[in-house]
Amino acid sequence: METDKKIRVMWLLNHSAARRFEIAMLNRVGISEIFLPKRFPNDISFRSASVDDSLDASLTIPADELAILNAADWYGRPGRDAWAIANRYFDVLFFIVHKPEILEEISRHFQGVALLRAYGQFSSMNYTRILHWYSRGRATVETMGGRFYFAVAYEHLPKAEDSFLRSRALFLPLGMSDPEPRADEWRGSEPTVMFVCPDLAFNEYYRRIYDDFVADFGDLPYKIAGAQPLHFQDPKVLGYLPADAYARSMRELRVMYYQSREPNHVHYHPFEAVRLGMPLVFMSGGMLDRLGGLGLPGRCETTTEARAKLQAILSGDAVLIEEIRKSQLRLIELMHPDRCEPFWRQGFVRIAADIEAGRAEDARRPLSYSGPRRIAVILPLAYRGGTLRAAKLVAEALLEGSRAAGELADIVLAYPDDPHYDDDVLGDLPRPIARRRFRWRVLDADSARRAMRFQGHAWDPGSEQYLVPDDGIRQFADCDLWLFISDRVSKPLLPIRPYITVVFDYLQRYFDVIDPSVNIAFLRFVREAQRVLVTTHSTESDAKQYAGITAEKLYRVPMLMPRLGKIPNFAQNKEREPYFIWTTNASPHKNHLNAIIALRMYYDELGGSLRCKVTGLLSSDWLHEPQNDYQKRAATIAERNSCLRENIDWSGEISEKAYGEALAGAVFLWHPARQDNGTFSVLEAAQLGVPSLSSDYPAMREIDAQFSLGLNWMDASDTADMARQLKRMETHTDEAVAGLPSAEQLLEQNSPRLAGQYWAAVRECL
Structure with missing residues (x-):
């Protein structure tokens, strides 16, 4: 890989085994400066996670800026300072989608190439569905264009995805950092089946696997490894084992059974067993078939066949044991770094070309407009009274706040085309705040698709109709952000721009004030907002518990005090009848x-x-x-x-x-x-x-x-x-x-x- 400038990489994952292999592979293809995250979510799905700070010393970036990177949450919202540093020093980042906001954050803030690292999902799930669950997930990916890659660990994974991911697939195979066989370490002195199954006390998926295993093989001697955060009532469940104890179990237990028939996901422990020379009995139809498992003597079509092989091995069938041990080495051949390196090198040649093309385009491009950002504060309905006053106060606050921060923003107050909004109503707005009327336009799916293409987004609609605020100019596309005063938008919004919504209350939780079908639309609108602002603890609580807004999206701001115009002093001139x-x-x-x-x-x-x-x-x-x-x-x-x-x-x-x-x-x-x-x-x-x-x-x-x-x-x-x-x-x-x-x-x-x-x-x- 030849580039004019060294490429720095942010590998924003914490999986211990994957890190050992992938950092070594990045080194092989010429990347020496790699940032690793120092925080990961307190979530059971991160049972294999750990923190490694050993690479910090090799980073040629200032210590104070590295400290900011180390303190950031790279699974959620790292913050503006962290993104500024990332853009200053790094060209590529690897990430996974654990929370929806990280995809939005990367799309909005990272200027380099982002690789969604895909190790495969269970058969009932794929990455397309995951992104569909997250608001604007697909649209966000498509908006990133050439800055995004679907970096798959197994070559066949894109076949299970929609075209927007398939078209951006990049094969970077997952391997083993140390695949050399150590068959002489295995003893098999204990005639027991080793089975790995974590999270039995609360994970239904693994609990079903455990129940099936016990039903099929429970009368055989067995031990179950795998982290168990909650105690499980089976003395044969060992729970989490330190690395040495785990390796010792593989050396001393006689056979490992691997049940998975998942076509797009495989666990790491079968390969560890193979490397140590432990016989592996596994079921057909899963990922192991793709990795060389077809025809191996340890492969089984039925549980009856698996039971027979397990019993034979437990009984000491030396011929079968040796056949399995010698043949199964084929399973780790494709995971050898020498086999994986050409794909990584080729992939990073492609990535480096994209980076260089981007730099060249930046050099040719005239200096970008550095003027103020423009924010539209939008009243979705013809509100009067308190909500109208709130809209004006928020617009003023954004104007004043941006000035105080030295980041002057243009503010536009947008309101429905209604005769109520005249100079008597809006005349007290500060002069720098522009006023703009609009009408809601309803677009069918085809019209919405065309409108998004005109905006440069390769996007497919997920609803039959969309709303767009038509101001007679550019449908507010000249604004960088839309801020809606209330959530009263009854159809999906055409995702031309990111939007925030201010929600003042959820009266519908307590009073019959909104038709249920309309309320669903309102809730969808606020859930798809990039951020939700509330002004009281009580509304914040309702937003979480009733509207289902994640805590990461919620931001409580103080209530603003309205300023009345000049009012005569009536204290000395009360009416005759008080x-x-x-x-x-x-x-x-x-x-x-x-x-x-x-x-x-x-x-x-x-x-x-x-x-x-x-x-x-x-x-x-x-x-x-x-x-x-x-x-x-x-x-x-x-x-x-x-x-x-x-x-x-x-x-x-x-x-x-x-x-x-x-x-x-x-x-x-x-x-x-x-x-x-x-x-x-x-x-x-x-x-x-x-x-x-x-x-x-x-x-x-x-x-x-x-x-x-x-x-x-x-x-x-x-x-x-x-x-x-x-x-x-x-x-x-x-x-x-x-x-x-x-x-x-x-x-x-x-x-x-x-x-x-x-x-x-x-x-x-x-």
Whole structure:
């Protein structure tokens, strides 16, 4: 292999036996600088894993940067610093897909050639299916193009895969680092069958193998090796054996039985037995047939035949033992490094050519655009109220956070083509944030495929329809990342760009607010996001337990405080009839029925004197046209009670300015919802010196703690308590006002102070 520059390799696996062979093979083909990972998952599937730091001394990279590489999680998300170092020094990496995020990380961050190392799967599984399980797995591979190889350890493995993997297959055979036969070491003094079967206490696959073995051969003397993390009730199960004890068992036990008929996967222990000269009795139809097992005297078509051979060997049949020992050496001939080296050398000639071609193309290419990245903050529906304010706050936070980090980003606020979004609604956005209308377009599978080809992706659709936000320009393809404010996207998104979604709550877990079939689409959308942002512990918990979002994808950011426009000071100019504000909408979680009953008790039984001004997406129309039984019961009470008719003002949806003026003139704000992600309204009230009475639930407790709001509490399921607390707010107004945070406390929670956390969460996905 001849190249103008030395190739450095990251071998990002921890399998002990594979490492011994493959590092030696890389050395043979001229690669002397190899990085090995120092961490691996705490997972039973890594039972054969270990850490080796012996190669660190040969790496000609600074010690501080090596330390960052050693600390990184190369099975999940290594981090921006680790990727920057990897790109600075390394050209090739080997990896396995243990977690879905590593494939996305490599595709997005590594600039060299990535080799998915494939040692084979059991017959019920292949790598195509594994990648299909992971969001955008196939699309991610195809996006990598020539930077990706399907590096198979056995030449026939690509036949079991779809074309997108077959077309990128590279044969790098797995062998043995020390294949020289040591037949003179075997003694066979103990007439016992050696069988290897790990994880019996909890792995159903291996437990079935064990049960079959015991059913077929349990009356024969046997011992079972293999790591057993949990104790297993069979005294003949030895569990994990240190290397010396394991080798001693192979030398002293008389025969090994290998049961596997898997056509695409083989274990390492049969080859170890062969090398030590231990007779191997194995079943036909598996990988051993491909590696020279056909016609060997140890091969068996049936368990009856295997039983007969095992019994003969245990009885000391010297002729059969010698026939098997001498002939089975054929099984390790193909694993000799001398046989494997030409394939590795040829493979790395191909890889080196790709690397050189990439370098040449980089040299010819004009200096790439180094301007700011562009992020689209997208409202998927025509939201108003709190969600719209959240979108504007997130856009501002990304702008401010990128500036503070010295990584200025262009921010685009995208919103549906709806007349509601005018200058009165969006005019308070900072000038650098662009505004862009869009409409959702639905593409059928063929149109989606063509659209992706136009974007340079060899991609095949997995659904009948896809959504794309059509802005009349380039469908936001001019943006590097899409950030959706909420998960309300009802069809798969055309994967033109990576996306993040902000999820504020999972009310559907607690209330019947979404059709189940639609909810499935929402859950799919958020599961396929590159990252999911939440603002409270309670939503974070729901995202894991209900939506099935992995912890690696979740990122909790602080709630941002809305900034109201300039509002007149109403403290000295209260209306003649003092009032409190109830801001709400028509969703059932807003607890209207209990709220109406509590208001009736407040006026009729407790002599309440404050009027109730109701604002938001709930007007007096619902009294006459209730949408369901729940609303009908509340409307009936409100209509029939004269005190309620006289004291409730149904203001409906009003402008943000009008709402601010109304809030500034209120005695307090009332928030009687049952459960959600909290409400911005209590933050807005605190800024205007207005205290709040809130239902007591986890998200509101988190908001109260973050912003030191001094909220007043009530039980949203107890209408009598709600009424009593309303009366208390009326009679103890000064006490409630005294509990509000100071201007300095609120200043600590201003968006500029928290923007860096939003930028940190987003920048890693660029």
